[in-house]
Amino acid sequence: MTYTNNKTPTTEPIVWVIDDDQALRMILEDTLTDSGFQVQTFGNAQSAWRLLQDSGQDSQPKSDNSAPLPSVIVTDIRMPMMNGLDFSSKIKQAFAQIPVIIMTAHADVQSAVDSYQSGAFDYLPKPFELDDAIAMVKKACLQSQSNQTQKRSKSENYNDSLIRDAQQPPAQKVAVAPEKAPTNPSGIIGQSIAMQKVFRAIGRLSHMPMTVLITGESGTGKELIASALHEHSPRKSKPFIALNMAAIPHDLIEAELFGHEKGAFTGATTTRQGRFEQAHGGTLFLDEIGDMPLPTQTRLLRVLANGEFYRVGGLKPIKVDVRIIAATHQNLETLVQQGKFREDLFYRLNVIRLALPSLRERREDIPLLIDFFMQNIAKSMHTSTKTITPSAMHILQSYPWQGNVRQLENTCRWLSVMTTGQTIQPSDLPPEILQAFESQDSTPVTTREPKIHKTHKTHNYQPDTQFETPASEHPSSLPAPSDRPSAISNLSHHSSELPTPLPATTVVPTLHAPQTVATADWITPLQVWAQQALAEGQYDILQTAYPMFEKCLLEVALAHTAQHKGQAADLLGWGRNTVTRKYQQLIEGRPVKPS
Numbered sequence: 001m002t003y004t005n006n007k008t009p010t011t012e013p014i015v016w017v018i019d020d021d022q023a024l025r026m027i028l029e030d031t032l033t034d035s036g037f038q039v040q041t042f043g044n045a046q047s048a049w050r051l052l053q054d055s056g057q058d059s060q061p062k063s064d065n066s067a068p069l070p071s072v073i074v075t076d077i078r079m080p081m082m083n084g085l086d087f088s089s090k091i092k093q094a095f096a097q098i099p100v101i102i103m104t105a106h107a108d109v110q111s112a113v114d115s116y117q118s119g120a121f122d123y124l125p126k127p128f129e130l131d132d133a134i135a136m137v138k139k140a141c142l143q144s145q146s147n148q149t150q151k152r153s154k155s156e157n158y159n160d161s162l163i164r165d166a167q168q169p170p171a172q173k174v175a176v177a178p179e180k181a182p183t184n185p186s187g188i189i190g191q192s193i194a195m196q197k198v199f200r201a202i203g204r205l206s207h208m209p210m211t212v213l214i215t216g217e218s219g220t221g222k223e224l225i226a227s228a229l230h231e232h233s234p235r236k237s238k239p240f241i242a243l244n245m246a247a248i249p250h251d252l253i254e255a256e257l258f259g260h261e262k263g264a265f266t267g268a269t270t271t272r273q274g275r276f277e278q279a280h281g282g283t284l285f286l287d288e289i290g291d292m293p294l295p296t297q298t299r300l301l302r303v304l305a306n307g308e309f310y311r312v313g314g315l316k317p318i319k320v321d322v323r324i325i326a327a328t329h330q331n332l333e334t335l336v337q338q339g340k341f342r343e344d345l346f347y348r349l350n351v352i353r354l355a356l357p358s359l360r361e362r363r364e365d366i367p368l369l370i371d372f373f374m375q376n377i378a379k380s381m382h383t384s385t386k387t388i389t390p391s392a393m394h395i396l397q398s399y400p401w402q403g404n405v406r407q408l409e410n411t412c413r414w415l416s417v418m419t420t421g422q423t424i425q426p427s428d429l430p431p432e433i434l435q436a437f438e439s440q441d442s443t444p445v446t447t448r449e450p451k452i453h454k455t456h457k458t459h460n461y462q463p464d465t466q467f468e469t470p471a472s473e474h475p476s477s478l479p480a481p482s483d484r485p486s487a488i489s490n491l492s493h494h495s496s497e498l499p500t501p502l503p504a505t506t507v508v509p510t511l512h513a514p515q516t517v518a519t520a521d522w523i524t525p526l527q528v529w530a531q532q533a534l535a536e537g538q539y540d541i542l543q544t545a546y547p548m549f550e551k552c553l554l555e556v557a558l559a560h561t562a563q564h565k566g567q568a569a570d571l572l573g574w575g576r577n578t579v580t581r582k583y584q585q586l587i588e589g590r591p592v593k594p595s
C-alpha cells in the first residue's frame with residue numbers, strides 16, 4: 001500500500017521514495033516534504049511499478065484514480081520481490097523521462113557500476129547527508145523537467161508498444177530477485193564515506209571513454225582503482241597494461257611505450273611492439289606520470305591528440321585506440337610551475353581527476369582491510385586466520401600508515417608469520433608501531449584507561465570491550481581507547497585480572513551516577529538496549545528506536561515551547577506539517593499509513 005502526503009493536484013514536484021526500511025522512508029519523506037516536494041513512499045518496488053503502470057506514460061494521470069507520474073524516484077537496491085536495479089532498468093525502458101536515484105547501504109564498486117548501468121540518474125551510498133540527498137533530488141528534478149520538454153517536442157504520440165513490452169516483462173525480470181551476497185569481486189575494500197565517493201566515481205567513469213588522472217599518496221590503491229575502471233568498462237575483454245614511469249630508465253621509456261623498429265638503436269635487433277600497441281582496444285595505465293621525461297611527454301601529447309604515433313626509428317604512423325589512465329603521487333601543478341611537466345599535457349590528463357584518500361583519512365576502514373588481508377594471507381599460507389584483540393586493533397587504527405594500504409598489507413603479512421599464537425595481542429605488533437603509539441600518547445594513563453569488561457568472541461575482529469568514555473572524548477571513527485601505552489606490554493600478563501567473562505553479546509556498562517546529564521550519556525544506555533535487543537533476536541532495532549527517539553525530542557521541544565508547534569518545529573528543524581503529522585503519529589498514536 002502507498003500513501004501520499006497530499007493527494008490534491010499540486011505544482012510541487014512529486015518524488016517517490018522506495019525503501020523497505022520504514023525509518024529511512026520517514027526521514028526522507030520529512031526532509032523532502034520540508035524542502036517543497038510532494039512525497040509518496042513505498043515499502044517495495046513492485047507497488048511503485050504497479051502504480052506507474054496504472055498511471056501510463058503521460059505526466060497526467062490516466063484516470064481519476066491513477067496517480068500523476070513522479071518527477072523523480074529514489075529507490076533502495078536491496079528489497080524483497082523486485083530489487084532497485086531491476087526496477088531502475090524497467091523505468092529506463094518505459095519511463096525514461098523519470099530520473100531514478102539509487103541508494104544502497106552496501107556500497108562497493110559493483111553496486112555503483114550496476115546502478116549507472118541500469119540507467120540510474122545518480123547513486124547515493126548510505127549513510128548520506130540529507131542535504132546531499134536533497135541536492136541530488138533537486139538536480140534530478142531539473143533533469144526531469146528537461147526530459148519532459150524534449151519528449152514533448154519530439155513526439156505527440158507515445159510508443160505504446162514500448163510500454164506494453166515493459167509492462168509485461170519476461171518472467172525472470174519480475175521474479176523475486178535473489179539478494180546478491182555482499183561479495184567484493186574488485187577486491188577494493190572500504191566502507192568509509194571517502195571510499196564510497198571513490199566507488200561512485202568508478203561507477204560513473206568506467207563506461208566513459210575519457211582520460212582519468214588518479215592522484216593519491218603511494219600505496220593508496222591507484223593501480224587497483226585504475227584496474228577496476230578497466231574491469232568495469234566496455235574494454236574489459238582487451239588488455240589492461242600498467243607501466244610505471246619511475247621504474248623504467250629514462251632512455252628506454254620511449255621504446256617501451258611506442259616500440260621500436262629493428263636497428264633503431266644499438267641492441268634493437270628485432271622490431272618490437274610498444275605498450276601502446278599492446279594495449280590497443282584496452283587501457284594503458286601510466287603510473288607515476290610525473291616522472292615521465294619531457295620529450296616523452298611531447299610524444300604522449302601527440303598520441304592523445306590524434307591517436308597515432310611512430311615506433312622509435314619508424315616512418316609509418318600507427319593508429320591505436322587506447323584509453324589512458326594516469327596516476328601520480330606528486331603535485332602535477334607544482335611540477336608544471338617548475339617546468340618539469342608540460343602544461344598542455346597536464347590539462348589533457350586532468351580532464352577528470354580522481355583523488356584517493358590516504359589511509360589516515362579513512363581509519364574506519366582499517367579493521368575491514370586487516371580482516372581482508374589476514375584472510376587472504378591465511379588462505380595463501382594454508383593456515384587458519386589469526387584474530388586480533390581490540391586493543392591491538394586500536395593501536396593499528398591509531399598508526400599514521402605513511403605507506404597507506406600497502407604498508408598495512410605488509411604489516412598483516414609480518415603479523416601472520418611472526419605471531420606465534422592464534423590471537424594477535426598488542427605485544428605482538430611490530431616495534432615501530434608500538435613505539436609510535438607510545439610516543440603519541442602523552443595523556444596520563446589514569447585519565448584515559450577505560451574500564452573493560454571482556455566477553456568471549458571468536459571473530460577476526462569484534463569489539464569485545466565496553467568502554468566508559470567521557471562525553472568530550474566520544475569516539476568518532478576510532479574505537480574508544482582501550483589499553484593505553486603502559487598497558488601494551490602489560491595486557492597479556494594481566495588478562496587474569498580482568499573481570500569474569502560474560503556471554504558473548506552481554507555487555508554491562510559501568511555508568512557514572514551523573515549529577516548532571518552530559519550530552520552523550522544517553523548513548524551508553526542506548527548501546528546497552530540495542531545490544532540486549534540483538535542478543536534476544538530482535539533485529540528491527542533502528543525501526544523500533546527511531547520513533548521513540550523522535551517522540552522523546554518532540555515532547556521535550558513541545559514542553560519547552562509551552563506546546564507551541566511552530567516554535568517546536570523551529571527548534572527541531574522540522575516543517576510545521578511534519579510536526580503536526582509526527583504529533584498525530586507518535587504522541588496521539590494515530591496509525592501510520594502503511595506503505
Ligand SMILES: Nc1ncnc2c1ncn2[C@@H]1O[C@H](COP(=O)(O)OP(=O)(O)OP(=O)(O)O)[C@@H](O)[C@H]1O
Nearest residue numbers: 187188189190217218219220221222223224405406
Ligand atoms: N581499498 C583497497 N582494498 C584492498 N586492497 C587495497 C586497497 N587499496 C590498496 N590495496 C592494496 O594495496 C597495495 C598497493 O596498492 P596500489 O599498488 O594500487 O597502490 P598505488 O597507489 O598504485 O601505489 P604506488 O603509488 O606506490 O604505485 C596493493 O596490494 C593493493 O591491492
